[in-house]
Amino acid sequence: xxxxxxxxxxxxxxxxxxxxxxxxxxxxxxxxxxxxxxxxxxxxxxxxxxxxxxxxxxxxxxxxxxxxxxxxxxxxxxxxxxxxxxxxxxxxxxxxxxxxxxxxxxxxxxxxxxxxxxxxxxxxxxxxxxxxxxxxxxxxxxxxxxxxxxxxxxxxxxxxxxxxxxxxxxxxxxxxxxxxxxxxxxxxxxxxxxxxxxxxxxxxxxxxxxxxxxxxxxxxxxxxxxxxxxxxxxxxxxxxxxxxxxxxxxxxxxxxxxxxxxxxxxxxxxxxxxxxxxxxxxxxxxxxxxxxxxxxxxxxxxxxxxxxxxxxxxxxxxxxxxxxxxx
Numbered sequence: 151x152x153x154x155x156x157x158x159x160x161x162x163x164x165x166x167x168x169x170x171x172x173x174x175x176x177x178x179x180x181x182x183x184x185x186x187x188x189x190x191x192x193x194x195x196x197x198x199x200x201x202x203x204x205x206x207x208x209x210x211x212x213x214x215x216x217x218x219x220x221x222x223x224x225x226x227x228x229x230x231x232x233x234x235x236x237x238x239x240x241x242x243x244x245x246x247x248x249x250x251x252x253x254x255x256x257x258x259x260x261x262x263x264x265x266x267x268x269x270x271x272x273x274x275x276x277x278x279x280x281x282x283x284x285x286x287x288x289x290x291x292x293x294x295x296x297x298x299x300x301x302x303x304x305x306x307x308x309x310x311x312x313x314x315x316x317x318x319x320x321x322x323x324x325x326x327x328x329x330x331x332x333x334x335x336x337x338x339x340x341x342x343x344x345x346x347x348x349x350x351x352x353x354x355x356x357x358x359x360x361x362x363x364x365x366x367x368x369x370x371x372x373x374x375x376x377x378x379x380x381x382x383x384x385x386x387x388x389x390x391x392x393x394x395x396x397x398x399x400x401x402x403x404x405x406x407x408x409x410x411x412x413x414x415x416x417x418x419x420x421x422x423x424x425x426x427x428x429x430x431x432x433x434x435x436x437x438x439x440x441x442x443x444x445x446x447x448x449x450x451x452x453x454x455x456x457x458x459x460x461x462x463x464x465x466x467x468x469x470x471x472x473x474x475x476x477x
Contacts, residue, residue, distance in 0.1 A: 173296060176383065178227040178368055179289075181296045188290040193224035199280035207324035209332075210250050212345040213283070214257025220370065221287040222265060222349040223420040227368040229297040229358035230289035232265040232351060237272035240282040254283070265351065295358050297424070302365035302384035306425035308449035311353045311438075314373055315401050315409075318416025320344030340400065347420040353445070354422065356437050366424035372417040374469045377458045380425065387454025388425075390414075390469075392462035394448040414460070414469065425451050 162175040173181035179193035197203055197217050225232050320340035323331050331337050357364050365384055367376040377388040395413050438445040458469045
């Protein structure tokens with residue numbers, strides 16, 4: 151279905167030397183046993199200039215903010231508490247000023263301060279052409295409480311937190327008009343969703359703290375792709391109801407093909423998608439309302455062989471296309 155997913159499966163170890171490894175390749179983050187109360191949660195992501203960001207669409211400080219935010223989102227999808235981060239940066243010999251590099255780290259500090267995360271190390275090297283930022287994050291989650299993609303069961307409801315598609319719309323606006331669109335009040339939610347996404351740490355913690363069994367994934371490469379990862383990990387089929395997907399104004403006004411592109415395949419919203427049992431749903435809705443967080447039912451899980459379907463206009467169509475593929 152997706153070359154990147156196939157590649158990841160091809161390098162996944164069949165066993166581990168260390169008995170402390172609880173979850174390795176195949177989820178949003180690795181989980182390693184650390185003490186009697188908590189397990190450690192570790193994730194890493196890389197952003198490459200020209201692929202993941204451009205200076206024409208991202209203020210310098212926002213590049214750093216987003217580089218850390220996307221990693222914190224992986225911790226959120228595990229129900230983890232963020233603790234530390236490390237940064238490896240490859241800097242072109244020409245094209246980047248020292249002041250701009252400092253601004254990137256200031257951007258990371260801006261979001262790190264929100265979660266009381268400490269910068270504890272990293273590496274700095276030179277490269278020939280494009281800036282490359284790799285961030286590793288470390289968090290903790292209560293013993294054996296990590297929220298895994300493999301937790302989905304037939305009969306579960308499918309849900310998302312927050313609106314999808316905003317980041318993709320924001321990127322298109324920025325590519326067409328440049329950063330001047332940041333001053334357009336109507337477009338601001340879309341621009342912010344792309345430049346400064348908000349990891350759903352609080353939502354992930356609500357599930358853990360209230361002992362609600364969920365499968366969970368963060369929407370980085372698109373809803374269809376993230377649903378497929380849950381389907382693969384859990385050995386179930388995922389059914390997404392088109393009419394249940396909340397559509398922001400600019401999305402609702404667009405033609406159908408564009409809507410599907412943004413909502414199903416756009417990615418980089420860094421909301422959460424997952425499943426839970428029907429019996430937990432009302433309790434969860436009340437918890438989220440109390441904390442002023444969004445959660446919305448968008449489909450269901452059924453028995454099957456790891457496929458994803460879209461239900462629209464009384465038709466059930468398999469989604470064979472996914473979101474962004476790095477390979």
